[in-house]
Amino acid sequence: MDDVNLSIPRGEFLGIVGASGSGKSTLLNLLAGLDTPTSGTINIDGSALSALNRRQLSTHRARCVGMVFQSFNLISHRTALQNVELALYFNDTPLGERTGRATDILQRLGLGDRLNHRPADLSGGEQQRVALARALVKRPEILMADEPTGNLDEMNTRHIAAMLAELNREGLTVLMATHDTALARECARRVIRMSYGRLVNEEDVRATGGVTS
Amino acid sequence: MTLPDLAEISIGNLWRMKLRSFLTISGVVIAIAAFVAMLSFGAGNQKYVTRQFNALGLLHTMQVYPARAEGLADSVKIPALNSAMVAKLAGLPGVNLAYAFDVFRVSAQIADTIIGTEAQALPAAAARTKIFSQLLAGALFTGDSAKEAVVTSQFLDSLHITDPDSLIGQRLVISVRAASIDSGMAAVLRGGMNTIHERIRQVRFDSLVNQDYLWALARRELNDAMKRFVDGYLNSRATIADTLTICGVLKSAEQGRLRVGPLIIPLATAARFSAAGPGENPVDLFSSLQSGGLFLADDPGSARSFSKVTLDLEPQAAYTAIRDTVETLGFRTFSFMEQFEEIKEFFVYFDLGLGIVGLIALVTASLGIINTMVMSILERTREIGVLKSLGADDRDIRNLFLVESGTIGLIGASCGIIFGWLITRLVSTIAQTIMVRQGLDEIELFALPLWLVLIALSFGLIVSLLAGAYPARRAARVDPVKALRSD
Numbered sequence: 115m116d117d118v119n120l121s122i123p124r125g126e127f128l129g130i131v132g133a134s135g136s137g138k139s140t141l142l143n144l145l146a147g148l149d150t151p152t153s154g155t156i157n158i159d160g161s162a163l164s165a166l167n168r169r170q171l172s173t174h175r176a177r178c179v180g181m182v183f184q185s186f187n188l189i190s191h192r193t194a195l196q197n198v199e200l201a202l203y204f205n206d207t208p209l210g211e212r213t214g215r216a217t218d219i220l221q222r223l224g225l226g227d228r229l230n231h232r233p234a235d236l237s238g239g240e241q242q243r244v245a246l247a248r249a250l251v252k253r254p255e256i257l258m259a260d261e262p263t264g265n266l267d268e269m270n271t272r273h274i275a276a277m278l279a280e281l282n283r284e285g286l287t288v289l290m291a292t293h294d295t296a297l298a299r300e301c302a303r304r305v306i307r308m309s310y311g312r313l314v315n316e317e318d319v320r321a322t323g324g325v326t327s
Numbered sequence: 328m329t330l331p332d333l334a335e336i337s338i339g340n341l342w343r344m345k346l347r348s349f350l351t352i353s354g355v356v357i358a359i360a361a362f363v364a365m366l367s368f369g370a371g372n373q374k375y376v377t378r379q380f381n382a383l384g385l386l387h388t389m390q391v392y393p394a395r396a397e398g399l400a401d402s403v404k405i406p407a408l409n410s411a412m413v414a415k416l417a418g419l420p421g422v423n424l425a426y427a428f429d430v431f432r433v434s435a436q437i438a439d440t441i442i443g444t445e446a447q448a449l450p451a452a453a454a455r456t457k458i459f460s461q462l463l464a465g466a467l468f469t470g471d472s473a474k475e476a477v478v479t480s481q482f483l484d485s486l487h488i489t490d491p492d493s494l495i496g497q498r499l500v501i502s503v504r505a506a507s508i509d510s511g512m513a514a515v516l517r518g519g520m521n522t523i524h525e526r527i528r529q530v531r532f533d534s535l536v537n538q539d540y541l542w543a544l545a546r547r548e549l550n551d552a553m554k555r556f557v558d559g560y561l562n563s564r565a566t567i568a569d570t571l572t573i574c575g576v577l578k579s580a581e582q583g584r585l586r587v588g589p590l591i592i593p594l595a596t597a598a599r600f601s602a603a604g605p606g607e608n609p610v611d612l613f614s615s616l617q618s619g620g621l622f623l624a625d626d627p628g629s630a631r632s633f634s635k636v637t638l639d640l641e642p643q644a645a646y647t648a649i650r651d652t653v654e655t656l657g658f659r660t661f662s663f664m665e666q667f668e669e670i671k672e673f674f675v676y677f678d679l680g681l682g683i684v685g686l687i688a689l690v691t692a693s694l695g696i697i698n699t700m701v702m703s704i705l706e707r708t709r710e711i712g713v714l715k716s717l718g719a720d721d722r723d724i725r726n727l728f729l730v731e732s733g734t735i736g737l738i739g740a741s742c743g744i745i746f747g748w749l750i751t752r753l754v755s756t757i758a759q760t761i762m763v764r765q766g767l768d769e770i771e772l773f774a775l776p777l778w779l780v781l782i783a784l785s786f787g788l789i790v791s792l793l794a795g796a797y798p799a800r801r802a803a804r805v806d807p808v809k810a811l812r813s814d
Contacts, residue, residue: 148716148807169720176718187713187811191343203332204718248717 115140115151115311122289124255127282129298129319130291132308138291141308142258145289146179147171158256176204180249184261186241188233194220194244195229201248219247223277239270246277257281259290263297275301328723330730337731340703351699352739354692355787359743362685363775363783364750369678371751371773376670384457385663389638389649391416391425392659406657407632416636419652421644426453427633430588431600435482436500437573442485446501447588448597456639459587464491465575471595475574476501482589483576491576501592502568503600514559515552567599689786692739693794696732700798703731704805711802712810721803728799729792736791740784747783748775 115137122128130138143149144156147163156163158178166174175181180201188197198216207215220229223243233241242262249257259278263271271294279301282288292298298305299319307315341348380386393408406412408427417425429448434441453459454467454477468475476499480491488494516523526548534540571592579587592600640649650660704711711724719727751773759769 143808146716148811169722172715172718172720172723175716181716183811187709187716189710189713191339200714201717203328204714204720204723209329209331252718 115144118154118308118311118313120306120313122287124287125282125285126304127279127288127302128290129302129305130289130308131293131295131298131305133293135310136308137311138293138308139260140311142181142260142289142291145256146181146258147174172204177252178255180252180254180257182242182245182249182257182259182262184264186233186238186245186265188241188244188248190233193230193232194225194236194240194247197233197244198248198251201252205252207252216247216251219251220244223247237270238266239273242266242270242274243277246274250281254286256287256289259288261292262290263292263294271297328719328726333723333726333730334734336727337734340707340731341734344703347699347702348735351695352735352742354695355689355736355739355791356743356746358685358688358692359740359783359787360747360750361688362682362786363744363747363779364754364773365681365685366678366779366782367747367751367773367775369674369681370776370779371771373671373674373678374774374776375770375772377667380663380667382457382461384460384639386667387640387642387644388456388458388663389640389646389653390661391636391638391653392634392661393632394657394659408634408636408658409632412656413633413636415656416638416653419638419649421641421646421649422638423641424450424452424456424639425636426450426594426639428586428635428637429594429597429633431503431597433590433600434502434504435590436502437486437494437497440486444482444485444590445588446590446592446597446600448594448600449591450594453637453639454591454593458637459577459591461578463576463578465495465573467575468591468593469574471593473574473593474569474571474596475593476571477575477577477591478573479577479579479587479589479591481579485589494573494576497573499571499573500568501571501590501600502566504566511556511560514555569596569599571596686786686790689790693790696735696791696794697798699735700728700732700795701801703728704798704802708805708810708813711805712807712813715805715807716811724805725799725803728802729795732791732795732799733788736787736789736794737784739791740787743787744775744780744783751775 118137118141130141132138140149144151144163145158147166150164158174163171163174188194189200192200195213195216198220199212202212202215217226217229220226223246225240225243225247228236228240228244231240233244236244242265246259246262249259257278262278263274266274275297278288278290282301282303288302290298290302295305295307299317302319305317305319306313307317391408394405410427413425413427416422426449430445431448433444433446435444435446449459451468451471451473459467459477463480465477467477478494478499483489483491483494530544531540535544577587577591579589638649638653640646646662646664650662653660714724714727755771755773758772762769
């Protein structure tokens with residue numbers, strides 16, 4: 115990536131669009147602290163990520179960032195509930211609260227009857243909702259979704275998109291990388307376009323948030 | 328991540344890969360089982376020896392021997408280990424009791440059976456020490472003058488008797504064919520005054536001034552006197568006999584320098600046998616000549632020297648001080664405590680040797696753990712990426728793999744201890760069956776003390792953690808971005 119200057123206010127729903135290899139995922143990885151820039155700075159709430167060591171970056175991911183991936187990245191031998199609980203292992207959530215919180219979020223996302231199913235027993239849309247629940251269960255400040263609908267059919271795509279928009283309306287900052295410009299324009303308040311690692315276009319899509327499901 | 332979290336994830340992963348986990352753990356189980364079985368053998372033998380020493384009270388016993396003449400100047404007088412010295416040793420501070428190893432040959436008759444055996448004269452107080460405590464039947468004699476005898480299982484074997492109880496209350500006739508010094512003396516003077524007169528007549532008095540003749544005459548007379556004395560001594564047939572009642576049967580004890588005679592007789596009762604002078608054996612004659620007590624007819628027993636005196640020490644006695652005092656008196660000492668220390672030292676090296684063999688097996692098993700863990704990293708690279716994206720830091724990932732390898736070690740060590748114990752039970756059962764068939768005492772060859780269990784668990788855990796260290800470090804360094812992209 116090169117020459118990317120970007121400011122994202124709290125509560126923003128930012129759509130990041132671009133072709134494969136344009137740098138969308140890299141931008142999200144940098145913001146999540148999974149990757150470190152060779153130059154430049156990333157400030158979150160006034161704190162420079164570059165000043166944090168590896169352990170502090172892990173804490174940043176454990177407390178502030180929820181991530182959703184195109185391929186869901188659920189752990190195959192753990193149930194939906196156990197996958198969601200796993201996110202609470204790293205942010206000091208008391209053992210007694212984990213199951214309750216994981217169950218609540220899964221029920222909220224319509225998976226109350228799929229708690230004990232393993233990923234292989236769930237549809238793609240359900241798996242992505244489990245992944246979304248895993249990202250949300252720790253109550254992050256920023257949700258980063260990297261091609262969250264890339265492996266979903268039309269109906270599930272719209273369902274997930276509606277959920278992201280709803281979460282954003284509740285105050286969550288959402289960053290969604292997608293190659294689907296229409297989806298980004300439909301969900302996000304602002305859309306940026308990446309190409310060959312550069313930010314080439316920025317568009318304020320709507321004055322107010324909202325999406326039709 | 329807390330330890331329960333790590334344990335939950337680790338056990339889940341091991342459970343998921345059941346066959347591989349089973350094979351890896353099996354390697355540890357076999358290694359630990361071998362380790363436990365081998366060290367258990369050392370521990371069992373050590374326990375047996377310790378129990379024997381304690382049962383016989385040997386750790387509070389000191390043996391006293393006459394000094395050896397070899398290496399000493401001719402002018403140095405070797406003190407005699409006689410009755411007076413026994414009394415002196417008994418009076419030393421810290422010494423409960425001193426008694427001589429007073430053994431003599433006797434003929435023992437029970438019913439119609441007569442056997443030649445060794446009898447040991449023993450004070451009643453000594454009979455109450457632990458050395459003589461292992462009774463198979465009956466009781467020890469009631470006093471020093473009791474007309475009773477205690478026999479050992481060795482004595483039973485000589486009579487082919489298997490039931491010790493059958494001997495209790497039986498009459499035992501003891502007899503000694505003591506050589507008579509008087510008969511030897513009488514042989515020297517055989518023929519009376521006539522013979523002496525005849526011999527004097529043969530002396531050429533005019534040649535007595537010739538020193539060569541004088542020496543030749545002296546040698547001839549001395550040679551003739553000795554010949555007649557020995558001839559008279561060896562051909563004497565004075566028999567001393569007594570009838571005793573068998574009151575107890577003692578288990579034979581053979582523990583290094585500890586030896587209990589097949590037949591034990593109260594000290595005062597045995598006095599007339601043991602004080603009767605040397606037996607028929609020419610060796611006894613020369614022993615008596617050497618001790619200087621051959622012709623002390625008034626009280627032959629008082630001048631007798633013993634080959635060994637046993638000191639029974641108080642439990643808190645200053646052992647070193649007693650040993651130094653005894654050695655200052657001119658005697659040699661032997662202590663089972665010193666021997667016990669040497670045995671313990673031997674067992675340390677013995678256990679060390681066996682432990683090293685077991686550790687080699689454990690190191691081999693650790694290669695299986697390394698292989699399993701490295702394979703696990705390759706298969707779970709994406710999972711590592713997911714965990715890091717959720718907030719796991721390098722330490723969490725490292726700990727996760729260490730706990731996983733540690734779990735392999737802990738389960739393997741636990742099962743290995745049980746498996747090793749089962750092996751020792753099997754071998755012990757076979758060995759004891761063979762011992763019984765061969766008429767030997769049943770000895771428990773193995774022991775599983777707590778320290779061995781803890782060492783086996785620790786070794787299993789430590790070796791598995793060491794084996795897991797490299798894979799854990801490698802897993803911790805996995806790049807999460809690459810891991811999330813991996814298939």
